[in-house]
Amino acid sequence: MIELLLEPFSYDYMLRAIWVSALVGGACAFLSSYLMLKGWSLMGDALAHAVVPGVALAYLLSLPYAAGAFAAGILAALGMTFIRQQTKLREDTVIGLVFTTFFALGLLIVSINPTAVNVQTIILGNILAISDSDVVQVVIITVVSLGLLILKWKDLMVVFFDEGHARSIGLPVTGLKILFFTLLSACTVAALQTVGACLVIAMVVTPGATAYLLTDRFGRLVILSVTISVVTCALGAYISYFLDGATGGVIVTLHTLAFLAAFLAAPRHGLLAARRRTRLNAAAGGQG
């Protein structure tokens, strides 16, 4: 039994999948703590889809895939900003318009040059077969992102909470926002490898949402969010060995299970706690 459980650790590719997933999960979870507070969750989804043509082109021209993805992400963000400024269309409409355009373009490129890269790799991710050079890119992206976030997390919190106050204490608000979205695109690209374009949104939304139910302080929210995500991502990669299933699917399912547990049993904001309060209030009312 023990032997069977330890079996994944005897394969290099499994070990690598586990720690790379955990690293990506940590960085994405840190960002998710901010993203879900602003109602910008869909931005993560949009970026993940928008980078697809960049990845496809990068593979085609044998450039580092992160560079291509990044360029496409920036282009999409600029496109959205431009359309927003020039028209009165609502934000969700503009996001929907731009990211599907980019995604379609990406699929087109991949389907015309089927040898360049496997469509399934981009859409569903394939952490088990990640190449050495891709691992290097993912590690650089996530370590740099986590480092910057640890340095700037309080400044970013003020910017997200109250821009006016952030300016009044002399913070470079626009610069910090650009930093955040740059890190978000970079980590989205890193997450493409692990869970694929379709499920990246779960990586940058769910851990933050789970942690939000567990605490009322932002600092703790970040710690919880990152911890939950590191554990679920590592565990997900490990379990996928036995299930022989898509790693991304397993990881996101675990994220959802964590969310459901918090939703039910969170000490203050959970369903059971709310029931208990209602019952206590009713009892107190009955006596009084």
Next chain:
Amino acid sequence: MSAAPLIAVNNVTVTYPNGHTAISDISFDLRAGTICGLVGVNGSGKSTLFKAIMGFVRPARGGIRLDGMDVRQALKSNLVAYVPQSEEVDWNFPVLVEDVVMMGRYGHMNMLRIPSAEDRRKVDEALARVGMSEYRKRQIGELSGGQKKRVFLARALAQEGKIILLDEPFTGVDVKTEAAIIDLMRQLRDEGCLMLVSTHNLGSVPDFCDEVVLINRILLAAGPMQTTFTEGNLARAFGGMLRHIRLEGGALHDDADPRRVTVITDDERPLVFYGQSEEQKIVAGNGAKEGRGEK
């Protein structure tokens, strides 16, 4: 008196990227130890002026100097504290009352924003001063309207800015809190702070302001309360936006007394009593002449 005014607004024009000019050619000076009301209708450019003072928007023409410095420098040296409108705040944000007040100290901390003993002491003081010490561990969304306002006042206190900008501080606040806020502003004035208070609550302006700035895209009037907050200037500031009720002649007197009462109000129709205590008569009823804005 200090040589340079704390706020010097000089011929400021702000045009947004879409070509809309929100304010043009606005100039006024304000000195330390003043409470100044910034009065105008919605869309008159009050918030644009605030944004310009905080460097959110850059004037297309003219300039703003704060205590002799340009805006960016002034913000870096923690000169300006900002108390936002309640609607602007995300009350579901996972922060406790004391976390918000601590944000006021960030400008005084090093790059990692790790609070010192002094920072903690200033937060305690600020919370005590607005009477919110016992609520310090509450999440901000769990507070009442007046308590919410006080948290942000405490943050401004902890920040120790000499200029405090308050955006509609009396909206959604009960009468008791309003009195407490006014009291606090008076104390701060005596300590040498300058407060610029945007409001459309005309009735309370004479209660607490020393000076007023009336704007409607352009500067209509600026100066001491007594000489500036006049019927004529208000009529120009608000145009047709206000109910303007004048009571005179038969509605007020039984003789030929030419004196009159003027009531200006922004939304609700006022109830005005006049006369001896026991037999007051309602004068702002049907008999009163009512006009919209016209003098």
